Amino acid sequence: MSKIIELKNVNKWFDKFQALKDVNLEVNTQEKIVICGPSGSGKSTLIRCINRLEEHQEGQIIVDGKEISENTKDIEKIRAEVGMVFQQFNLFPHLSILDNCTLAPIWVKKLPKKQAEEIAMKNLERVQIADQAKKFPGQLSGGQQQRSALARALCMEPKIMLFDEPTSALDPEMIKEVLDSMVDLAKAGMTMIVVTHEMGFAKEVADNMIFMDEGRIVEKAKTKDFFDNPKSNRTKLFLSQIL
Amino acid sequence: MINILIKPTKENLKNFVTIGGFLVFISFIDVLANTFLNLNFTGFLPSKLSFFAPLIIGTIGLYLIRIEYSGNKLLDKINTNFNSNNFNAILSLIVIFALIKYIPPVLNWFFFDANFAGNTKEDCTGSGACWVFVKVWFNRFVYGMYPDTEQWRINSAFIMLFGLVGASFFVPTKLKKYLLIFLIFVYPVIGLKLISGGEFGLKYVETGAWGGLSLTFIVSAFALILCFPVGMFLALGRRSSLPAIRYTSIGFIELWRGVPLITVLFMSAVMFPMFLPDGTYVDKLIRVLIAITLFEAAYMAEVIRGGLQALPKGQYEAAKSLGMGYWRMHFLIILPQALKLVIPGIANTFLALVKDTPLIFVVGLLELAGMVNLAKTNPKWLGMAMEGYVFAGLVFWVICYAMSRYSQNLEKKLSTERN
Numbered sequence: 001m002s003k004i005i006e007l008k009n010v011n012k013w014f015d016k017f018q019a020l021k022d023v024n025l026e027v028n029t030q031e032k033i034v035i036c037g038p039s040g041s042g043k044s045t046l047i048r049c050i051n052r053l054e055e056h057q058e059g060q061i062i063v064d065g066k067e068i069s070e071n072t073k074d075i076e077k078i079r080a081e082v083g084m085v086f087q088q089f090n091l092f093p094h095l096s097i098l099d100n101c102t103l104a105p106i107w108v109k110k111l112p113k114k115q116a117e118e119i120a121m122k123n124l125e126r127v128q129i130a131d132q133a134k135k136f137p138g139q140l141s142g143g144q145q146q147r148s149a150l151a152r153a154l155c156m157e158p159k160i161m162l163f164d165e166p167t168s169a170l171d172p173e174m175i176k177e178v179l180d181s182m183v184d185l186a187k188a189g190m191t192m193i194v195v196t197h198e199m200g201f202a203k204e205v206a207d208n209m210i211f212m213d214e215g216r217i218v219e220k221a222k223t224k225d226f227f228d229n230p231k232s233n234r235t236k237l238f239l240s241q242i243l
Numbered sequence: 244m245i246n247i248l249i250k251p252t253k254e255n256l257k258n259f260v261t262i263g264g265f266l267v268f269i270s271f272i273d274v275l276a277n278t279f280l281n282l283n284f285t286g287f288l289p290s291k292l293s294f295f296a297p298l299i300i301g302t303i304g305l306y307l308i309r310i311e312y313s314g315n316k317l318l319d320k321i322n323t324n325f326n327s328n329n330f331n332a333i334l335s336l337i338v339i340f341a342l343i344k345y346i347p348p349v350l351n352w353f354f355f356d357a358n359f360a361g362n363t364k365e366d367c368t369g370s371g372a373c374w375v376f377v378k379v380w381f382n383r384f385v386y387g388m389y390p391d392t393e394q395w396r397i398n399s400a401f402i403m404l405f406g407l408v409g410a411s412f413f414v415p416t417k418l419k420k421y422l423l424i425f426l427i428f429v430y431p432v433i434g435l436k437l438i439s440g441g442e443f444g445l446k447y448v449e450t451g452a453w454g455g456l457s458l459t460f461i462v463s464a465f466a467l468i469l470c471f472p473v474g475m476f477l478a479l480g481r482r483s484s485l486p487a488i489r490y491t492s493i494g495f496i497e498l499w500r501g502v503p504l505i506t507v508l509f510m511s512a513v514m515f516p517m518f519l520p521d522g523t524y525v526d527k528l529i530r531v532l533i534a535i536t537l538f539e540a541a542y543m544a545e546v547i548r549g550g551l552q553a554l555p556k557g558q559y560e561a562a563k564s565l566g567m568g569y570w571r572m573h574f575l576i577i578l579p580q581a582l583k584l585v586i587p588g589i590a591n592t593f594l595a596l597v598k599d600t601p602l603i604f605v606v607g608l609l610e611l612a613g614m615v616n617l618a619k620t621n622p623k624w625l626g627m628a629m630e631g632y633v634f635a636g637l638v639f640w641v642i643c644y645a646m647s648r649y650s651q652n653l654e655k656k657l658s659t660e661r662n
Contacts, residue, residue: 053560072568080566090561094580094657103575104565149561156565 004029004160004191005050010059012045012215019045020056021215029159032192034202034223037212038238043195046212047162050193051075051082064159080108083153087165089145091137097124097148098133101155109156116155123151127181143174147181154185161185163194199243203227211235251310259307260318266304270297274340278347298336305332364624376627377634380618384634387454387609393446397457400434427468450528451607456638459610462532463597469536470596471589474543479573481548492544499541505602507534512606531603539596546588550581583657590650594643611635 005027012020019042035043048054052068052075061068063078092100101120105111124130127147137145167175179201186205209226211219219235230236251259274297276282285296305326325335356371367373386394411422441447480492511534562572601612609617615631
């Protein structure tokens with residue numbers, strides 16, 4: 001097991017408001033981490049810093065041996081290796097599902113169109129919507145859209161996948177189909193950092209749990225320990241409210 | 244007998260409809276007789292009352308036949324569409340009467356009393372329009388002062404253009420790309436060389452002789468094609484995170500938007516040559532084209548910026564998270580969506596541009612409206628302003644309506660929300 005992500009004393013401010021306070025975190029390859037915590041606690045900000053959708057002001061973030069800095073070329077390389085799934089899917093509505101999946105491989109990784117389409121179809125089959133490939137995002141259900149978004153990220157063949165509340169915008173009955181795809185992905189050995197409130201999913205998949213509050217990592221523990229005997233009172237309170 | 248003051252009811256349907264229908268019928272007869280036979284049945288009344296008599300009679304008639312759910316399909320249709328209340332009844336009558344009164348004179352002027360045959364002003368004996376004027380000057384309206392013997396060059400340039408554009412709809416997608424590149428980068432050079440001449444054994448025709456409708460097309464087409472990319476880069480520049488680029492774009496846009504086009508054209512003709520080193524000469528038409536392009540680009544930039552701002556932030560984030568840089572993100576993801584959103588605004592700017600072209604008269608270039616202006620001051624054809632401007636107006640309307648329809652089709656075609 002080797003380190004693939006390392007955060008050292010990361011601090012981030014939005015103007016006066018400090019969103020992240022001295023965050024330290026190490027993630028090994030193939031490790032699955034679930035981050036939970038109340039809203040506004042900085043969990044989304046934390047994973048968005050990992051592919052620099054947000055800038056951090058202090059500390060170091062090292063992804064796959066490269067430190068995230070001002071250098072835009074490096075950031076683009078890191079982003080190509082780090083897939084992300086958003087709460088609002090963020091599919092490109094002017095392109096078909098297949099084109100959504102092949103666009104970045106063709107233009108960023110410079111794959112030939114044929115090969116990109118093969119990879120896309122493979123990933124769409126993996127999330128079980130290969131039959132919708134020719135449709136546009138607006139024609140699919142929320143669950144199908146989120147699975148397409150997952151397939152789109154996988155087409156870049158990333159080393160790490162980040163999930164920013166992937167099921168929060170879905171109808172209850174569609175949550176399961178998305179979580180199933182994520183469980184499959186976890187079993188295939190992907191390194192995953194997931195921000196979610198789905199504790200059932202966390203228990204099934206996560207190696208480690210992280211609880212955040214007010215920009216700090218309050219508790220980090222093995223999944224079983226985290227749920228069975230949380231150490232901090234704040235964690236206990238949070239778990240008692242959502243379980 | 245029925246009391247007219249009471250509300251019309253379904254029970255007395257027959258009586259009300261008979262009386263009401265009769266009154267409406269009379270009001271129509273009065274207007275028709277007045278318009279076509281010059282008879283005035285109500286002439287014995289004071290003149291103002293006489294003028295409004297049909298309106299009053301008709302309104303009373305319509306009031307009497309306003310019976311809900313009468314069971315008569317025709318009556319119900321009239322009541323719901325023209326006669327739902329007193330105010331609507333009066334409006335309906337005014338519109339119908341105005342159409343009856345004013346359409347025939349317009350038609351008479353255009354067709355029935357108009358003169359089509361002949362070659363001089365004296366052939367126009369009727370009271371209507373003198374289309375002989377347009378017929379005689381048609382060649383000049385289309386080609387300006389371009390020499391008659393060389394006009395085939397303009398024709399072939401435009402036939403080539405329409406041929407290429409037409410072909411681009413039918414050729415397979417693979418060839419389309421090359422055809423478009425040819426159309427945008429190679430054709431303008433060929434077209435301009437063909438029209439201006441001076442090489443390949445073609446006689447040189449100076450741009451001052453170009454004119455009429457063909458000049459309208461040339462100026463509009465070049466400005467349309469050029470102002471679009473310039474506007475796009477200005478829009479991106481105004482949203483750039485680099486202050487130097489942002490403030491340059493803002494300054495440029497606000498400068499051009501704040502100045503009247505006519506001033507810009509005048510400056511391009513009079514002031515601009517002063518800044519050039521001695522001996523260099525930039526053709527008048529090219530200066531005008533650059534001025535119009537930059538002017539319209541400033542408007543285009545703001546239209547496109549509107550589209551950029553309407554896109555959700557998530558689209559930028561999704562593109563970034565896939566490893567796309569600034570240009571790939573904008574050309575593959577952001578602009579295709581933003582431009583689609585603002586097609587109506589772009590069409591608006593394009594239409595305004597086409598209708599702004601007559602202003603180039605200030606530098607001595609005469610496109611269609613300018614040629615009309617010139618022709619009407621010809622001593623042999625004095626008093627033909629109406630015909631000339633109506634003709635020019637119709638031509639502009641046809642061009643603009645075609646563009647407007649095309650933009651609507653484009654909107655439909657590019658819509659991906661086919662739920």
